[in-house]
Amino acid sequence: MAREISNNDFQLSEDLPNGNIKTVQFVTLLDLVSDGAEIEGFSTPSKEGLQISATDSISADYIQAAQKDIFLDGTPIRSFGGVENIPNTSLSLRVGKENQTIMSGVNELRQSVNVSGASIAVKNNKDPEQHKKSVTINQGIDINSIPRAVIVTLTWNSLRQTDRETGKTNAGLGINFGPHRSDEGDPNGNDTSKGGNGERNYRNSVLPRIRIKDTFGNVIQNKFFTINGRSMGRFSRDFRIDIVENIDFTNFQTASSIFPLTVEVLRDDTEFRVDPTIGNGPFDDDGELRLEEGTLRFTEFFLTSVQVVTPQIPTKTEFKNTAYIGLRYSAEQFPNIPQRKYFIRGIKVKVPTGTNNGTVPINSENGRILYPANPSFQELTTDKHWTSDPVWILYALLTEDYGLGISDLKIDKASFFAASLYCATPVKTSEIAPRYSFNGVIKTRKKALEIIREIAGMIRATLYYRNGSLKIAIDKPETVVSYLFTNANVVDGLFNYSGVNKDKKFNQVNVSYFNNEIQDKDVISVRNSIPPLKDLNQTNIQSLYTTDRKQALRFGKSILYTSNFETEVVTFECGIEAACILEPFQIIKIADRTKEAIRASGRIKTVTSSTVLVVDDSTNTNVGIAGDIFSVIDKNGGVQERTIDAVSGSTITLSSALAPEPQAGGIWAVKTGNVQHRKFRVTNIKQKDNFVFSITAIIYDDNKYDFIDREDSTNFGVGLEPTTLLDPISSPSIEQIEEQLVVVNNRAQSQIVLDFSHVNGARSYQVVYTEDEGDPIVNNVKTNQFILKNSKAAFYTFTVRSITSAFTLSSPPTTTKLDAVGLGASPNPVTNLRAEESGDNLILKFDRSTDLDVLFGGFVDVKLSLISDGTATLQDANPEKRVNGDVNEIIFNDYQSGEYFLKFLDVNLNESETAASVVVNRTIASNNLVAAQIRENTNNFAGSKVNLEYDSGIGGLRLSSAITFDSITDFDTLTVNGISTATLDLVTAGGGSGIPSEGIYTFAANDIDLGAPFRFHVEPHFKKSGFNTLGASGLWDSYTDNMDDWPNIFTGSTTVLDKSADLVFQVAKSQTATASTTFETFVNTDMIARTLSFKVLVQNQSTYENVDIEELGVNLIFRPRTERSIDYQFNSSDNVSVTNGVLTSSSSGATTVSFVKKFFTGTTAIGGSTDKFKPVISININNMQSGDYFTIANVTSSQFDVSIKNGLSFVARQFTYSAFGYGEG
Secondary structure, X not given: OEOOOOHHHOOOOOOOOOOEOXXXXXXXXXXXXXXXXXXXXXXXXXXXXXXXXOOOOOOHHHHHHHHHHEEEOOEEOEOOOOOEOOOOEEEEEEEOOOOOOOOOOOOEEEEEXXXXXXXXXXXXXXXXXXXXXXXXXXXXXXXXXXXXXXXXXEEEOOXXXXXXXXXXXXXXXXXXXXXXXXXXXXXXXXXXXXXXXXXXXXXXXXXEEEEEEOOOOOEEEEEEOOEOOEEOOOEEEXXXXXXXXXXXXXXXXXXXOOOOEEEEEEEOXXXXXXXXXXXXXOEOOOOOEOOOEOOOXXXXXXXXXXXXXXXXXXXXXXXXOEEEEEEEEEOOOOOOOOOEEXXXXXXXXXXXXXXXXXXOOEOOOOOOEOOOOOOOOOOEOOOOEOOOOHHHHHHHXXXXXXXXXXXXXXXXXXXXXXXXXXXXXXXXXXXXXXXXXXXXXXXXXXXXXXXXXXXXXXXXXXXXXXXXXXXXXXXXOOOOOOEEEEOOOOHHXXXXXEOOOHHHOOOEEEEXXXXXXXXXXXXEEEEEOOOOHHHOOEEXXXXXXXXXXXXXHHHHHXXXXXXXXXXXXXXXXXXXXXXXXXXXXXXXXXXXXXXXXXXXXXXXXXXXXXXXXXXXXXXOOOOOOOOOEEEEEOOOXXXXXXXXXXXXXXXXXXXXXXXXXXXOOOEEEEEOOOOOOEEEEEEEEEEOOOOEEEEEEXXXXXXXXXXHHOOOOOOEEOOOOOOOOOOOOOOOOEEEEEEEEXXXXXXXXXXXXXXXXXXXXXXXXXXXXXXXXXXXXXXXXXXXXXXXXXXXXXXXXXXXXXXXXXXXXXOOOEEEEEEOOOOOOOOOOOOOOEEEEEOOEEEEEOOOXXXXXXXXXXXXXXXXXXXXXXXXXXXXXXXXXXXXXXXXXEEEEXXXXXXXXXXXXXXXXXXXXOOEEEEEOOOOOOOOEEEEEEEOHHHOOOOEEEOEXXXXXXXXXXXXXXXXXXXXXXXXXXXXXXXXXXXXXOOOOOOOOOOOOEEEEEOOOOOEEEEEEEEEEEEEEEEEEEEEXXXXXXXXXXXXXXXXXXXXXXXXXXXXXXXXXXXXXXXXXXXXXXXXXXXXXXXXXXXXXXXXXXXXXXXXXXXXXXXXXXXXXXXXEEOEXXXXXXXXXXXXXXXXXXXXXXXXXXOOOOEEEEOOOOOOOOEOOOEOOOOOOOOEEEEEEOOOOOOEEEEEEOOOOOEEEEEEEEOXXXXXXXXXXXXXXXXXX
């Protein structure tokens, strides 16, 4: 099903030679631009004052201007000179209005209808009805899915006519000889007035006809078409026909009454054939063969496609508040979908009201708000406008639904207005660009608070709550001091100072930003003085949301200055009287006697008048002299400064009156030639308890802002192209770039080595690289080689510049690109694999890997299939062992017959593309006892199952498929978790869609009791294969994993996969008769236990690949063992005496001998009885006398009885024994 913009909106044409016709394919793309609010539209039309109408219609002038803002693979559709660089494109735009109309064509769905026998041509053969092609069109399921039109595609493999005499192909299909010459009208006598299409232009043309009949056989559409011309290659044409014009499509019952429909394609012109019964004569007046179809004339066509057109539901396709672009272009110009870049003016926001029809004017070139002189804030507009002002964009993110949605009643708009004034003011009066502008795209999912912090950071601002309102403060020059702190009005009289680490004092800042001129990220550098390269301490930062080089430069300079000169931080505690006045980013003064070496501040003792004050102390305090500056906090909390007129003891007379006056107990400080109060900017105010607040502030320097704004800052390199009397230096040429694998700390890693030429006069070189068009990283190197270590699989772009001794950069840089593989390439496959048997051991040998990323940090992966006839595939195998990648042989103890598959894995676990395998049929006979072959498949997998089911159709265990709605034929008969959906309001998909990622099968034959703890061997048994649940008819939407991992399933009905679910065998074992419930994983191993339970985890990695487990079980194997009395030191017992392994029999009856370790003799469940596998006992009598003999009886797993007699009497004799059996208890 495809959605595309209607051809009616995109009138495209192409000049072709006279008489030639061709098929041109077009690509239609819908690109989402913005979601959540209305945008301005394309930049160039906006600058030119062109707008989209209220009904969303777009003028030709708007489209031509917008084409300058659309870049396909970096090329604009139309240059700014007006030249159309990329012809045959069309454009439509919706800006995201609440009431916007549907883009024509987006309101339609096209769905292909099955066309059987598409390889059969549509013929006339003098009987068009007999040779017509037909397709059935069904009604749909509701009023929105009833087809309104059909699109029929007819295809000619070749459309041409060849002159027999000259061998040339005619320009068209006209005939100028014989009875069928072109000037004789319609050779078939057809009525040319039918169908409402006007006169048909015959001239021996091909005359297709498309007819639609309703369910009663009535013809409701009969359309005639004419095709003529020359097409040497394949030629196709679409014919769109509305089904009927007079049907009420608002009533489903009425509209569906004419369905199913039949679409018929006929050929009205008669072909030229030698056989007169099926065609016109192909001879000229002289009887020469001139027109035979398929030899000299090629007009045969086929019905290749029928699509039904249904309307889209308007509420789903209006895309309210969503801005999107419809772009259509010729596929001939771009074989692959091109990269698209659009120069857009984004979301509209509220701006302050003013004198321009209630709105402050906005510069159409750069989006700057043009505030009048001495403006005052009134209110914000109700309608919205485009602007680049970052403050009002930030305000929108705070208040709009697509942001935080904070009520505007909780925003201090006046503080935002003041911040906007500063941002909108140009740095120089001669400039028109604002100080700060927002020109960026928020295209990655981020938390709203993170974006708000980023925008605030770009303008060096902070947001904070004050008195229930959200306010903004910006880092800008300040002339007002908000408060005065001395040792007298801070807790304990203490100020605590701290600095920053040396490594945070940068002498170079590299700033990346998006440069619209080159449509890519660019980098500028700011450097202070000229430090030796070895002392270079640089940082890489990103100037977010800006395309202005100067703005990015100022941002870098602010970071550089702050890291070097705003490094002193002060913290102190004060009372509520000061804290209630302070706000973040305000300026305070600190008079600290520990810094000033003398007390020059204190509290006011008495206020005599507005000009005469008495201070608290003059003996130990410098109260100043006439001409010094006296600072005081007035009763409103403000700071006032006056010149001292006279000093008499503790009485200070000021040159002018204080208004308002201070109060007794208020703070004062004096500034003399030797004592200067220092300014700090408040950065944090934190309440500790009800009356004590902690204040943090950073040193304030008035010079910073002049430094940031000046382009010729003294002793600083500012990143612009320098002016120099020296000859300009060139950038080095790139000599070689290559990707290498190297070993670091015994582990492989990838690196990129860039070699470039030496440049005379170059002190060093700047190498800038980006990874997958990410942020640029700047590096300075002294040599002509740059090595990027630990490189990834990514697309890298490197630019190299020369750096002069004056630290200027060459221009332009040299550039090279590399599509790096990193450690992402698959390792080479295992080669020369062979197997050697050695007793109970199997040795797999193979050639050591030649890949470093396998040898150092990689692995060899082994899988085993128990199919040993050479027909096994990798999907039949199960993981068996994984070893380090530097080996060339692997040893298996107690190995199994089967086919072993080996792959190399690199450090990133990328596998070899193919597996090497070797078939092993065990040829060395084993003396082991296979006591039990437990098979769950013999009882149709009767154990408990989770996400698994037995499928009798395949005769195996499979993962449960989730219920899909398409598979349900009767909802009332469907049950979910045992509940009939007839009683449910909602039908779920059985807990998920596709195939589960894991299933669990617990054996029915569990709680196996061996009678006692034994050492034995367990080997898994399985036979499995994978299959695709979607089959050849699977839809693309059904595949949820990476497209690169899709199997090739679309070309046939049988799907063969190279993988299937892995089986993880687990055992719960106990040393007692009580079964354990704790399971652990095992693979073909020895264990000691009495009671056993087994289960299997089925681990699947795909939502459409399933597993068919045909056989499942385990083998319990006991190794042979011989126990000899002479090998052990026995303890004496009542019925036997032992010395050095020699036993003495009883003279009064049978002697019972206990084995040192029990033998396994079987159980009812294993072997069928407890004496199935009894050990064999041999006796050797050392001092045997004539007539002696012995008998052995009552052999069990733990003991046996021996009777030594002479005649009928028991005799005492010395003997040894040997017992051969299985298992070790």
